[in-house]
Amino acid sequence: MKLFVIAGEASGDKLGGALMAGLAQLAPGIEWQGIGGPDMAEQGLQSRFDMAELSVMGVMEVLPKYRHLKRRIAQTAQAVIEMRPDALITIDSPDFCLRVARLAREKLPDLKVIHYVAPSVWAWRPGRATKMAQVVDHVLALLPFEPPFMQAAGMSCDFVGHPVVAEPRASKAEAAAFRETHMIGADQPLALCLPGSRAGEVKRLGKRFDEALMQLRDREPGLRVVLPTVHGVAPMVREMSARWPIAPIVVEHSADKRAAFAAADIALAASGTVSLELAANRVPMVIAYDANFLTWHLIWHLMKIDTVTLVNLVSDTRAIPEFLGPDCKPRMISRKMLEVLEQDGARNEQMAAMEETMARLGEGGEAPGLRAARSVLEFLNKG
Structure with a gap:
């Protein structure tokens, strides 16, 4: 054949x-x-x-x-x-x-x-x-x-x-080893920064994501940040993030990314399939996205749904907060991330939606x- x-x-x-x-x-x-x-x-x-x-x-x-x-x-x-x-x-x-x-x-x-x-x-x-x-x-x-x-x-x-249900996940021991390797204490909050897999997305969202995380660290001084990336944009990500006031730990290899997902307490992610990867690892999240002005307005006027996050759509909930287009602002994002970190109700609502999503996508x-x-x-x- x-x-x-x-x-x-x-x-x-x-x-x-x-x-x-x-x-x-x-x-x-x-x-x-x-x-x-x-x-x-x-x-x-x-x-x-x-x-x-x-x-x-x-x-x-x-x-x-x-x-x-x-x-x-x-x-x-x-x-x-x-x-x-x-x-x-x-x-x-x-x-x-x-x-x-x-x-x-x-x-x-x-x-x-x-x-x-x-x-x-x-x-x-x-x-x-x-x-x-x-x-x-x-x-x-x-x-x-x-x-x-x-x-x-x-x-x-x-x-x-969905392939996310079959992807390997790191164990608790691997998550603990990741924290130890990068000198992240067991009680230190660890955030994933996921500004996209395309060069244009990373350039557009990277600075705003960094600003949101800086504002979050003002309230959570011990915050550490991991930026998982993919081969196609890894050199650009490393060069760009090295200039950020909060220099993230950049990981590219699959095993390191799996361990980072398992170790994380919260994620700030661009809209896309990454929300399902986070759900598979039961990582609470905030979704944010913006595009070129013309592109965004063309898409927005054609939208037939009130959420773009796949976890929300598959679970038929609106548990995952979104900041899209004009709302993709660091201060708004950081406030919501702090709420998710500090409030059990917000985390529990997300966890229930993630469990339902994985079941409907064929987990097991x-x-x-x-x-x-x-x-x-x-x-x-x-x-």
Whole structure:
């Protein structure tokens, strides 16, 4: 079997790596081509170019790179055409992936296209599902309420669970060792600072997150900060955070990040899947996000929901506080973080929402990567 797979950012690379591992278990001997990161490379993919080239978002962020991205789309579509795979599997990054699929289908009209991660049509731009159905046959959904939206648009769709429920977590001993290694006392408050996995997000949110944490330390003098990061932005993060008044402990390796999550008392995080990682580790959190002025206002006017935090959406609560757009201000953020640290009621409400979220996402069941692989094979066998 020949499969061409594309992921455009760190979260997609994780999904792709787990899917490839699942397929290797169920259908050994697959020939892989495509684009991905380190997780997919571990499963045998030689990426055609650095996945970080695709990790851009927002109108103003994409415009300067438009010509380069357009060229990469054409090159990738041509590679799909030359390979003539049994299926093209695209993972998230729809602006890039679906353009590749459309171009490839012009030459290979019978090409089967599977998209991993349903577009959030329940949140904004519901017409995306109908547009996607023009080039996508089957969807692998991460959230349990998504399949009906995809099926209504004409695609088959399976809820395969969210990969966060199967990710390894550090033990209490590893968390204690992390604190000891970095000379963090057992009673010292430890905060995670998570300003995003894209360079644009880190640049935009980093200073505000640092200011919020400085204000929190005024009330909690012993506060220590850990900044987990990803390979694509790690050099920039280290250079930027070295100039912060509160220099965080920057960790990049998976084991260190797992230990930091297990050791943390609270997190300040950008909106995104990281809220589910925090929920899996039962870390109380405050979510904050902002974008370029034009990008933010375009998105805000199209929103159909009153929260962007996945823990709130999956648990059907509003337990996780958010500071978005104009409300993404350090003073407001630090006050809420202090409340979460000091008030049992606020923490307990979050803990209950996180427990419900993990249960609904499949915690304790079959690994999502294996479920996704099974869905792919069942879809291909139907054809």
